Amino acid sequence: KNEVEQSPQNLTxxxxxxxxxxxxxxxxxxxLHWLQQHPGGGIVSLFMLSSGKKKHGRLIATINIQEKHSxxxxxxxxxxxxxxxxxAVRVQGAQKLxxxxxxxLTINP
Amino acid sequence: xxxxxQNPRHKITKRGQNVTFRCDPISEHNRLYWYRQTLGQGPExxxxxxxxxxxxxxxLLSDRFSAERPKGSFSTLEIQRTEQGDSAMYLCASSLEGGxxxxxxxxxxxxxxxxxx
Numbered sequence: 001k002n003e004v005e006q007s008p009q010n011l012t013x014x015x016x017x018x019x020x021x022x023x024x025x026x027x028x029x030x031x032l033h034w035l036q037q038h039p040g041g042g043i044v045s046l047f048m049l050s051s052g053k054k055k056h057g058r059l060i061a062t063i064n065i066q067e068k069h070s071x072x073x074x075x076x077x078x079x080x081x082x083x084x085x086x087x088a089v090r091v092q093g094a095q096k097l098x099x100x101x102x103x104x105l106t107i108n109p
Numbered sequence: 110x111x112x113x114x115q116n117p118r119h120k121i122t123k124r125g126q127n128v129t130f131r132c133d134p135i136s137e138h139n140r141l142y143w144y145r146q147t148l149g150q151g152p153e154x155x156x157x158x159x160x161x162x163x164x165x166x167x168x169l170l171s172d173r174f175s176a177e178r179p180k181g182s183f184s185t186l187e188i189q190r191t192e193q194g195d196s197a198m199y200l201c202a203s204s205l206e207g208g209x210x211x212x213x214x215x216x217x218x219x220x221x222x223x224x225x226x
Contacts, residue, residue, distance in 0.1 A: 041219060043202075
């Protein structure tokens, strides 16, 4: 079993819909990252969080440390949000990131 | 552009050839990471450097792979005797660590896509 699991693997929605992507992990962590990857490969960091909730524009990330679970929400989704969203954790005491397999999001106009 | 840069962006090579990739981190960043990403999967850790010292290597990094960061600035990743299974996106990231924060942001480069034919 992977240390970081994301669901769903693929998500297709209509423009304007509220989107939720989930991430569960099985190890103790010092931080969790949400990343966005567009076709062509470049990765952009959206959020880094270790507790609570963060908001940036239409994006909201939450984390529940006790339940080892995080969610990424997108409000009023737009076709330009179409990308792969990746959850990654920094394991306590380690330096590297451990990544989920990604969620491919497609927003249709 | 002051972000992480990687060269080349794409490399096509024949099986058995050697290839070398370069990563230039954000200039004051002391940590540099290499990751590999195969199609449809999330990235996997390969190795990381603190300044010029290579501090951790994944078991994924076979003896055909070698990474260096000779002056603590840019890094190179060399793959010898390439195999078709080496086809992947090779990602570099950097961070500035050692201050008061517990965890530091990693900034990713655009990646080098390797195709071994």
